[in-house]
Amino acid sequence: MIDFLIIGGGIGGISAAARLAPLGKTVVLERESALGYHASGRSAAMFEPNYGSPSTVELSHASGDFFKQEDGGFLSPRGxxxxxxxxxxxxxxxxxxxxxxxxxxxxxxxxxxxxxxxxxxxxxxxxHSGEDIDTDRLIQWFAKLCRAHGGAIHTGQEVTKITKLSDGWEVHTKDQVFRAKMLLNAAGAWVDEIAKLAGITPLNVxxxxxxxxxxxxxxxxxxxxxxxxxxxxxxxxxxxxxxxxxxxxxxxxxxxxxxxxxxxxxxxxxxxxxxxxxxxxxxxxxxxxxxxxxFSPDRNLVIGPDAAEPSFFWVACQGGYGFQSCPAVSQLVADLVTGQASPIDPKVIAALAPARYA
CATH class of the missing domain: 3.30.9.10 (D-Amino Acid Oxidase, subunit A, domain 2)
Known part of the structure; x- marks a missing residue:
């Protein structure tokens, strides 16, 4: 059985996969033929850490060192x-x-x-702090990291049915069936549609x-x-x-x-x-x-386990901030899944929690 099944191969889903793959068997399902096809592939590709709600600004600033140091850096000057x-x-x-x-x-x-x-x-x-993000390289870097730890990425896999099992989830695509202990909803504009398929109360975004x-x-x-x-x-x-x-x-x-x-x-x-x-x-x-x-109604991201079903995990409502916040968000996903302490302010974590819409 899969430990972490992620629906959605945008920057939210693929960065979460890279963090989770070292922790257990991880699979990403993307409905399109390539990663980052929709919102992630049409981003303005800017890192402006002071842009967004207070919780988003916190996440973006927490992502700064990653962007500047990891793999030679992913930023170039723009302003x-x-x-x-x-x-x-x-x-x-x-x-x-x-x-x-x-x-x-x-x-x-x-x-x-x-x-x-x-x-x-x-x-x-x-x-001066506004900088260009090499978004293509960033997506591929996370995908490579996911695969390096045994993770699998399946494109062209539109989810058609989701069933809750006693020990997890069964997810159907056109030609495959996947069973997983935890289901992560990173489906971008389709997050509510995935939630409905799973019998989870949607966010109504x-x-x-x-x-x-x-x-x-x-x-x-x-x-x-x-x-x-x-x-x-x-x-x-x-x-x-x-x-x-x-x-x-x-x-x-x-x-x-x-x-x-x-x-x-x-x-x-x-x-x-x-x-x-x-x-x-x-x-x-x-x-x-x-x-x-x-976006969520309060413009904060939605990151965390569903209030009614903890094995359904939201990585949603990243709005226009998915790329600039993804290093911190993906690490927060891994920390919340494993129960590890996070360097992110607990008030910010609470502001992101799906429980606020329970």
């Missing part, structure tokens, strides 16, 4: 530039305090990002769509050294990517779990908001895509 329109002084100061960002001279900002529209921008701040558009480098500039650009209200953001610029409307449109695609009108509205802050007109979109970010 974040916060932009405020004229007349938004109070909101700008709150943003600086929240992100621990330092105000900078507008001309200095233009020297870094030449397309900034000085007629529209009132204040600029910069935070709704995935939120987030879209991206890739545009050519504005004005032919070399954007490789530009920071991520973020409107202080998060009405849009932009980030260099492979010689181009990706721009997001930063929308949160409620969706049912599915393979998300972008809405052209939403993309157009986001690009219009972005264009108010820059001097270069957007004339062409090279590509666009969307992903689903799943």
């Amino acid at each position: 974040v530039m916060f932009l405020a329109a004229k007349g938004e002084d109070e909101a700008f100061q709150r943003c600086c305090e929240s992100f621990d960002a330092a105000q900078m001279d507008l001309q200095q900002a233009v020297d870094i990002v030449p397309i900034l529209n000085t007629d529209a921008i009132g204040n600029v701040a910069h935070h 709704t995935p939120l769509r987030r879209s991206m558009a890739r545009i050519p480098a504005p004005g032919g500039h070399d954007v490789s050294t530009w920071p991520m650009l973020l409107d202080i209200h998060e009405n849009w953001y932009a980030k260099p990517d492979a010689g181009s610029l990706i721009v997001s409307p930063a929308e949160e449109d409620q969706m049912q779990p599915f393979d998300a695609w972008p809405d052209d009108m939403v993309i157009a509205e986001g690009l219009a908001r972005y264009q108010e802050f820059v001097t270069e007109e957007v004339t062409r979109v090279e590509a666009s895509w969307a992903g689903l970010r799943t």
